[in-house]
Amino acid sequence: MASSARVDLDGNPIKAMTICMIGAGGFIGSHLCEKLMAETPHKVLAVDVYNDKIKHVLEPASLPWAGRIQFHRINIKNDSRFEGLIKMADLTINLAAICTPADYNTRPLDTIYSNFIDALPVVKYCSENNKRLIHFSTCEVYGKTIGSFLPKDSPLRQDPAYFILKEDASPCIFGSIEKQRWSYACAKQLIERLVYAEGAENGLEFTIVRPFNWIGPRMDFIPGIDGPSEGVPRVLACFSNNLLRGEPLKLVDGGQSQRTFVYIKDAIEAVLLMIENPARANGHIFNVGNPNNEVTVRQLAEMMTEVYSKVSGEPALEVPTIDVSSKEFYGEGYDDSDKRIPDMTIINTQLGWNPMTSLWDLLESTLTYQHRTYAEAIKKAISKPVTSS
Ligand SMILES: NC(=O)c1ccc[n+]([C@@H]2O[C@H](COP(=O)([O-])OP(=O)(O)OC[C@H]3O[C@@H](n4cnc5c(N)ncnc54)[C@H](O)[C@@H]3O)[C@@H](O)[C@H]2O)c1
Numbered sequence: 001m002a003s004s005a006r007v008d009l010d011g012n013p014i015k016a017m018t019i020c021m022i023g024a025g026g027f028i029g030s031h032l033c034e035k036l037m038a039e040t041p042h043k044v045l046a047v048d049v050y051n052d053k054i055k056h057v058l059e060p061a062s063l064p065w066a067g068r069i070q071f072h073r074i075n076i077k078n079d080s081r082f083e084g085l086i087k088m089a090d091l092t093i094n095l096a097a098i099c100t101p102a103d104y105n106t107r108p109l110d111t112i113y114s115n116f117i118d119a120l121p122v123v124k125y126c127s128e129n130n131k132r133l134i135h136f137s138t139c140e141v142y143g144k145t146i147g148s149f150l151p152k153d154s155p156l157r158q159d160p161a162y163f164i165l166k167e168d169a170s171p172c173i174f175g176s177i178e179k180q181r182w183s184y185a186c187a188k189q190l191i192e193r194l195v196y197a198e199g200a201e202n203g204l205e206f207t208i209v210r211p212f213n214w215i216g217p218r219m220d221f222i223p224g225i226d227g228p229s230e231g232v233p234r235v236l237a238c239f240s241n242n243l244l245r246g247e248p249l250k251l252v253d254g255g256q257s258q259r260t261f262v263y264i265k266d267a268i269e270a271v272l273l274m275i276e277n278p279a280r281a282n283g284h285i286f287n288v289g290n291p292n293n294e295v296t297v298r299q300l301a302e303m304m305t306e307v308y309s310k311v312s313g314e315p316a317l318e319v320p321t322i323d324v325s326s327k328e329f330y331g332e333g334y335d336d337s338d339k340r341i342p343d344m345t346i347i348n349t350q351l352g353w354n355p356m357t358s359l360w361d362l363l364e365s366t367l368t369y370q371h372r373t374y375a376e377a378i379k380k381a382i383s384k385p386v387t388s389s
C-alpha cells in the first residue's frame with residue numbers, strides 16, 4: 001500500500017516520482033511493476049512490445065493503483081515515441097534486451113543491436129534531457145574468472161582474489177571473436193562504458209545494475225506452452241520444462257559451471273533502494289546477487305529435482321540428468337562463464353542491501369509456481385495425439 005510517510009536511507013521523505021520503465025513486460029520488469037504499485041506511490045510508464053506478464057498489474061480498472069501505471073506498446077528499435085515518455089519521467093529504467101544465452105551465438109547481430117545500438121538513444125535522451133537513468137547490464141561483463149586460466153591443481157584457484165568479482169577492480173575477460181557467446185557481454189560492456197562516459201563528460205546521473213542470475217516466477221517461458229517449442233530459455237526454465245515433462249535435465253558440458261542464484265524478490269528490494277536513494281546510487285555500478293547461493297549447474301539440477309518432487313508429489317526420475325555437449329545444445333560459438341561470485345562491498349556500503357532467501361527456499365516457491373501454472377497445460381500437450389501432415 002502506498003504511504004506518504006515513507007523515508008529514504010537518510011531519513012528524508014521520499015517524493016512520488018514518474019518512472020519510464022523500458023522492458024517492463026519482461027521477467028524483472030513484471031516484478032518491479034508489482035513492487036512499485038503495491039508498496040510505493042510512484043507512477044510507471046511501462047514500455048514493451050509484450051504485456052502478458054504484467055496484465056495482472058494493468059487490469060482490471062478497479063485495482064487500488066489504477067491510474068498509476070500505463071502500458072505503451074513501443075518497440076524502441078524503430079519507434080522514437082519513447083523520447084516523449086523519458087521527458088515526462090523523473091527516472092528511466094532500461095531493462096530491454098535480448099538476454100538468453102541461446103541467442104548470443106546463434107543471433108549475434110540481433111544480440112549486439114539489442115544490447116548496444118538500441119540502448120544508445122535511451123542513454124542519449126536521458127543525457128540530453130537531464131534525466132536520471134538506471135541501466136541494466138549483467139554479471140556477464142566479467143566473463144571468465146582470472147582463476148580459470150590457472151592450472152587445474154593450482155592452490156591459487158582457492159584464493160578469492162582469483163574469482164570474486166568486484167565492480168571497480170575485476171577485469172572483463174571474454175573468449176575469442178569466434179566464440180560468439182561473448183557478443184552479449186561485449187555489447188553490455190560497451191553500453192556500460194558509454195553510460196559511464198556520459199556521466200563523466202556530460203553529467204548524466206546514472207546507476208548501472210549487474211544482475212547475477214536472478215530467478216523466480218515468470219522467468220522466460222516453457223517451450224511449446226507459452227513460448228516456441230524449439231526455443232531455449234535460461235536454465236531455470238529449461239530445467240522446469242524437463243521436470244514438468246518428466247524428462248531428464250540436460251547438463252551442458254557436464255554441468256560443471258558454477259553460478260550464484262538470487263531470488264527475484266530479494267533483488268527487487270535492491271532495485272527499489274536504488275530508485276529511492278539517488279544520492280547513494282548515482283554514479284555507481286552495483287553487483288546484485290547472492291554469494292551464499294553458489295552451486296554447480298549439476299547441483300542445481302539435483303536440487304531442482306528434489307524440490308520438484310516435494311512440491312508436485314511426483315516421484316523423482318530414476319535417471320534425473322543426461323549430459324549434452326554445448327555444441328549440440330547451443331550450437332557453434334558457445335562458451336561459458338566458469339564461476340560467478342559477486343563482491344558485495346559496494347551495495348552493502350551504499351545501500352545496506354543483503355539478499356535473504358536460500359537457494360532451497362527460492363526453488364521451493366518458484367517450482368510451486370511452475371507446477372501450478374504449467375502442469376495441466378503440459379499434461380494436455382503431451383496427451384494430444386500427434387497429427388500426421
Ligand atoms: N534475469 C537475470 O538474471 C539477468 C541477469 C543479467 C542481466 N539481466 C538484464 O536485465 C534486463 C532484464 O532481464 P529479464 O531477465 O527481465 O529479461 P526479459 O527478456 O524477461 O525482459 C526483457 C524485456 O525487454 C523487452 N524488449 C526487448 N527488446 C525491446 C525493444 N526493442 N523494445 C521494447 N521492449 C523490448 C522484451 O520484450 C522483454 O519483455 C536485461 O537487460 C538483461 O540483460 C538479467
Ligand SMILES: O=c1ccn([C@@H]2O[C@H](COP(=O)(O)OP(=O)(O)O[C@H]3OC[C@](O)(CO)[C@H]3O)[C@@H](O)[C@H]2O)c(=O)[nH]1
Pocket residue numbers: 099100101138139140184211212213233234235236238239250251252253255257259297336337
Ligand atoms: O538446460 C540447460 C540450460 C543451461 N545449462 C547451463 O546452465 C548455466 C546457466 O545458464 P543460463 O541460466 O541459461 O545462463 P547464464 O548464467 O550462462 O547467462 C545468463 O546470466 C545472466 C544473463 O546475462 C541474463 O540472464 C545471461 O547471460 C550455463 O552453464 C548453461 O550452459 C544447462 O546445463 N542445461
